[in-house]
Amino acid sequence: MNMRSRITTLAALVVAVVAQAPLAQAQAQQDDGGRIARETSYPLIAEGRWPGKRLRDGQPDVEGFYSNTIGNHGNWVKPGRAPSRVTDPADGQIPYQPWARAKQKDFAANFSNPTKPEYIEPLARCAPGGVPKSFVWHGFEIRQYPGYVVLLFDSGSRVIHLDGKPQLPDSVKLWNGGSRGHWEGNTLLVDVRNTNGKALLGRQGDFIGPNAVIAERYIFAPDGGRFNYVVTVTDPETFTRPWTSTIPVRRYTEQDKPDNWNYWVVAANLPGKPLVHEHVERICVENNGPFGGGAVGVPFDGPLILR
Amino acid sequence: MRRFRTPGALLVLAMTVTMAMVPALGADKIPRLPSGKPDFSGIWQTTSPADYDLEPHAGRRDAPPGAGVVEGGTIPYLPDALAQRQHNFDRRAALDPRLKCWALGVPRNVYYPEPFQIFQRDRDLTLLHQFGHQVRTIYTNGSLHPQEQDQGFFLGDSRGRWEGDTLVVDVNDFIDETWLDRAGNFHSDKLHVVERWKYLDANTIEYRATLDDSEVYSRPWAITVNLFRNRDKNAQIIEDYCFTYEYDPFYPPRKE
Numbered sequence: 142m143n144m145r146s147r148i149t150t151l152a153a154l155v156v157a158v159v160a161q162a163p164l165a166q167a168q169a170q171q172d173d174g175g176r177i178a179r180e181t182s183y184p185l186i187a188e189g190r191w192p193g194k195r196l197r198d199g200q201p202d203v204e205g206f207y208s209n210t211i212g213n214h215g216n217w218v219k220p221g222r223a224p225s226r227v228t229d230p231a232d233g234q235i236p237y238q239p240w241a242r243a244k245q246k247d248f249a250a251n252f253s254n255p256t257k258p259e260y261i262e263p264l265a266r267c268a269p270g271g272v273p274k275s276f277v278w279h280g281f282e283i284r285q286y287p288g289y290v291v292l293l294f295d296s297g298s299r300v301i302h303l304d305g306k307p308q309l310p311d312s313v314k315l316w317n318g319g320s321r322g323h324w325e326g327n328t329l330l331v332d333v334r335n336t337n338g339k340a341l342l343g344r345q346g347d348f349i350g351p352n353a354v355i356a357e358r359y360i361f362a363p364d365g366g367r368f369n370y371v372v373t374v375t376d377p378e379t380f381t382r383p384w385t386s387t388i389p390v391r392r393y394t395e396q397d398k399p400d401n402w403n404y405w406v407v408a409a410n411l412p413g414k415p416l417v418h419e420h421v422e423r424i425c426v427e428n429n430g431p432f433g434g435g436a437v438g439v440p441f442d443g444p445l446i447l448r
Numbered sequence: 449m450r451r452f453r454t455p456g457a458l459l460v461l462a463m464t465v466t467m468a469m470v471p472a473l474g475a476d477k478i479p480r481l482p483s484g485k486p487d488f489s490g491i492w493q494t495t496s497p498a499d500y501d502l503e504p505h506a507g508r509r510d511a512p513p514g515a516g517v518v519e520g521g522t523i524p525y526l527p528d529a530l531a532q533r534q535h536n537f538d539r540r541a542a543l544d545p546r547l548k549c550w551a552l553g554v555p556r557n558v559y560y561p562e563p564f565q566i567f568q569r570d571r572d573l574t575l576l577h578q579f580g581h582q583v584r585t586i587y588t589n590g591s592l593h594p595q596e597q598d599q600g601f602f603l604g605d606s607r608g609r610w611e612g613d614t615l616v617v618d619v620n621d622f623i624d625e626t627w628l629d630r631a632g633n634f635h636s637d638k639l640h641v642v643e644r645w646k647y648l649d650a651n652t653i654e655y656r657a658t659l660d661d662s663e664v665y666s667r668p669w670a671i672t673v674n675l676f677r678n679r680d681k682n683a684q685i686i687e688d689y690c691f692t693y694e695y696d697p698f699y700p701p702r703k704e
Binding site: 197240241244245248257258259261263266267268269284286287289291293297298300302306309313315316317337338339346348350351378407409410411412414417419420422423424426427444445446 | 551567568569592602700702
C-alpha cells in the first residue's frame with residue numbers, strides 16, 4: 142500500500158534526521174524483531190563461469206529483487222551486528238587522509254544535533270543514496286535489457302551502460318555517477334566515475350571524494366540466489382590507499398514475504414494466475430516537506446529550478 | 449453518388465487510401481521484440497511546446513507560441529474548474545509543481561521538454577524520465593489495476609495491453625497535486641488517462657492520451673503529440689535530481 146510505504150519512509154527519515162537515542166533504539170529492536178534476518182558472516186563467491194539462464198543478448202539473467210543481508214545502513218565500518226563493510230585493509234577501517242578523517246569525525250559529532258546544513262544526511266533530504274551506500278539501504282530491483290543493467294533503488298536509480306558509450310567528461314558530477322560495465326562469466330564489472338562526493342556512506346560522515354574511481358564487481362552465485370557486491374575505491378585526494386568493501390546480497394522471490402524494507406513489493410492483481418510481486422511507485426521529496434524541507438534546514442521559499 | 453464522380457473526391461479517396469497504407473508500410477520496418485510486439489526501446493522527446501500550454505496560444509514572456517495539442521482546441525472545463533485554471537495561470541510562476549521538481553505526472557512527463565528512455569520487456573515497459581530521474585512502470589503482463597484504489601500515485605497506476613501494434617495503457621489512481629502544463633491546466637484525483645502509443649515509423653511514435661475527470665471536465669478530451677527518437681551521438685539520460693539543487697552547495701566535505 143502506497144500510503145503505508147510512504148509512512149515507512151518517513152519513519153526511517155525521522156530516525157535519520159532526529160537520531161535521538163530512544164528512537165534509534167526502538168528502530169534497532171524492530172530491526173532485530175524479524176524484519177530482516179541479519180547475517181554476521183557471509184559466504185565468499187568465486188568469480189568464474191555462469192551456468193544459469195541467459196537473456197537474449199547473452200547477459201546472465203539476474204533480473205529480480207534483492208537486498209543486502211547485513212543491514213546496518215547507519216554506518217559503514219562499525220563492527221557489531223554486521224561485520225565492517227571494509228574488507229581491505231584488514232583492520233576494517235577506511236584509510237582517510239588526515240583532512241578527510243577530520244571531516245568525517247566532524248560530521249559524526251554533529252549528526253544528532255545539526256547546527257549547520259552540511260551536518261544533515263543528504264539521504265534524509267531525499268537525495269539518491271549514491272555509490273555504494275544504495276546497496277545497504279532498502280531492497281532494490283535489477284532489470285536487464287540489451288545493452289543495459291538498470292538498478293531501481295529506494296532512493297534513486299542507476300543505468301549501467303553495457304553498450305560501449307564513453308563516460309561523460311570528468312567535469313560532470315552526479316549523485317550516482319556514470320556507470321559503464323561488462324560481464325565476465327558470473328561477474329558484472331562496472332567502472333563508476335563522475336560521482337559528486339555528496340552521498341554519504343552512512344550517518345557517521347563517511348564519504349568518497351568527487352574525483353574517485355570506483356570499480357564494482359557484482360559476483361553472482363551459480364544458483365542466482367545471491368551475489369557479493371565488491372567495490373574498490375581509488376581516490377588519493379581523500380584516502381591514503383585504495384580500499385575495498387564487500388556487501389553480501391540475497392535475492393527475494395515470490396516465496397518471500399514482503400516486509401516494506403528489504404523486500405518492498407506488493408502482489409500484482411492477476412486473478413487466477415500465480416503470485417507475482419511488483420515494485421511500488423517511489424516518491425520522496427513530494428511527500429517530505431516537513432522532513433526534507435523545513436525541519437532539516439531547507440525552507441522552500443521559491444522555485445528550485447529556473448527552467 | 450455524384451460526389452464520388454468528381455475528380456476532387458477521387459483525389460481525396462486516393463489520398464485516404466495512400467495515407468491508410470503508410471502505417472502498414474512503416475509497420476514492416478519498426479523495431480520489434482522477439483515476441484513480435486513493437487519495441488519502443490530508446491530515448492524519446494517531443495518537439496511540441498505542449499508543456500508550455502496544451503491549448504493554442506500566442507508567444508508570451510514565459511512560453512513560445514503553440515498551435516495547441518488538444519483535439520478540438522480547448523479543454524472542456526466545468527465552470528468552477530475554469531476559474532481554478534485561471535487562478536493557476538495567474539500564479540503559474542509560483543505554483544507550477546515542476547518548479548519544486550516534483551514528479552510531473554502522466555501524461556505531462558511524456559511531453560515535458562526533456563528526454564526520457566524506454567526500457568522494454570515482454571512483461572513491462574520502464575520509462576526513465578530525465579527530469580527528476582522519475583521512473584514509471586507500465587505493466588503488460590495482463591495484470592489489472594490494484595484492487596485497493598485511492599492510493600494517490602504521482603504517476604498513476606499503469607496497465608497496458610496491445611491492440612495490434614498499438615500499446616494501450618490505462619492509467620488511474622492519481623494524486624491531485626500535479627499539473628498538466630506550465631499554464632495551470634490541471635486535474636483532480638479522479639483523473640483517468642488512456643494512452644495510445646503507436647509507431648508512425650521506426651523513429652517516430654504517435655502518442656495520444658484521453659483524459660477523463662468528472663470533477664474537472666465536462667467530457668473526456670484528448671491530446672496528440674509526436675515523440676521523436678533522439679539519435680544524437682551522445683544521447684543518454686543524465687540524472688537530473690533537480691530537487692537536490694537547493695541543498696547541493698552544502699556538500700561534499702572539502703579540504704580546507
